[in-house]
Amino acid sequence: MKTIISGVTSFRNHGVEALVTTIIEQLRTRLPSPEFLVLDRNPEYDASRISAKDVRFAQDLTPKPQVSTRLRAMVLKLSSQVKALARDYQAALDEFESADLLITTGGDVFASEYGHRSLLTHLAPLKVAREFGKPFFFAAHSIGPFKNSADREAFLEVARSAAGISVREGRSYDYVTKELGLPTSLVTHTADPAFLLTRPDPSQQTPVRRYFGFGPDRPVIALTPSQAICNWMNSDYDQHFRVWCAVIEMLLKELDAGLVLVPHVQETSPKNDDRVLATELLRHFRFDSRLQLAGADYTAGEYKGIISQCDMVVSERMHSCIAGLSSGVCTVAIGYSVKAEGILCDLFDPAQVNGGLLLPIKDFLEVEVACLKVRQAWQMRDAVRSRLKSALPEVQRRAGLTFDLIAQKMGVGR
DSSP, X not given: OEEEEEOOOOTTBHHHHHHHHHHHHHHHTTSSSOEEEEEESSHXXXXXXXXXXXXXXXXXXXXXXXXXXXXXXHHHHHTTTOGGGSHHHHHHHHHHHTXXXXXXXXXXXXXXXXXXXXXXHHHHHHHHXXXXXXXXXXXXXXXOOOSSHHHHHHHHHHHTTOSEEEESSHHHHHIIIIISOOOTXXXXXXXXXXXXXXXXXXXXSOOHHHHHTOTTTSOEEEEEOOSSHHHHHTOOHHHHHHHHHHHHHHHHHHHOOEEEEOOOBBOSSGGGBHHHHXXXXXXXXXXXXXXXXXXXOOXXXXXXXXXXXXXXXXXXXXXXXXXXXXXTOEEEEEESSHHHHHHHHHXXXXXXXXXXXXXXXXXXXXXXXXXXXXXXXXXXXXXXXXXXXXXXXXXXXXXXHHHHHHHHHTTOOO
């Protein structure tokens, strides 16, 4: 069964890698004779991360008509009659004709935070699937809230034709079913697939304490600062840097902690490469041996293995947070959209969420608030760990539900 996967930017964002890797792993166990085509913005790099006979990667050309000049868009349209006008584009469409279904991933790409054009590019493959009469599924997304009617209507025009929509947290479920008015028969509340991401065997993963020289007794905390968050939120980059410096200084002074900087997104653009910010932090602290960078070319699973060995995570990247939460580690999510709040509220009671686990970016930019919340989270880490131990089995069951539903809709019993 040929499955096209869309919504993929690049595995240089390890959250994207975590989603795609898990989707493939889960569908292999549910679909007959599965084969996968991943529509991608960086297929050469991403193909190096998954080397398997049943997986191919290709440039996503479906948005070409909407990002071209009017003349070029007309030529692309005419190429359906004369393929020589745009062979690569028509070859990409041929893949849809031979596919059985399409699954779109991406986590939070169906929102307004990244702009209207970004939303349209992620909707483009779904429109092509619809034109070819192929069923398409939204796989475990945070959706909206849309900030304007153009985004809302663009999404709804496509979503109403979906074979199924799963959302990864309750806030999105309420928004999609109540405010957008999509029927509950179409929408299912599941959980993020990355809660099922496997990490390497302990003998194959980085031994954090020994590798970074932290010793057996020092607390170890993973930090995931985002190089891009200020661009998305139009926030003060210099203030953002100062707050991270204050949080790090507090953790070093009060806990004498070993701190691991986790650059979970390493895009080629310096505006979205977390190594840039992490390196500036290393320089600011004069390469203090208690502050280390996990900067190797790790897979998403290997990063999860590193995070799982830590005592706490403080992160501006959602899938770094999920790596911590799914490993039973106390995790502070510095949030800028509905996704962080929704995922945490599905796991914890409001007192824990508001007591330190959720730190909206506007609050994080206040030094005293940021340090207080991180300190509070550290103090309740044992209670958080206990809560996760009891809650994770149900969350992982719901994470698998997305794929059970896809198999069911495709007429495949498990």
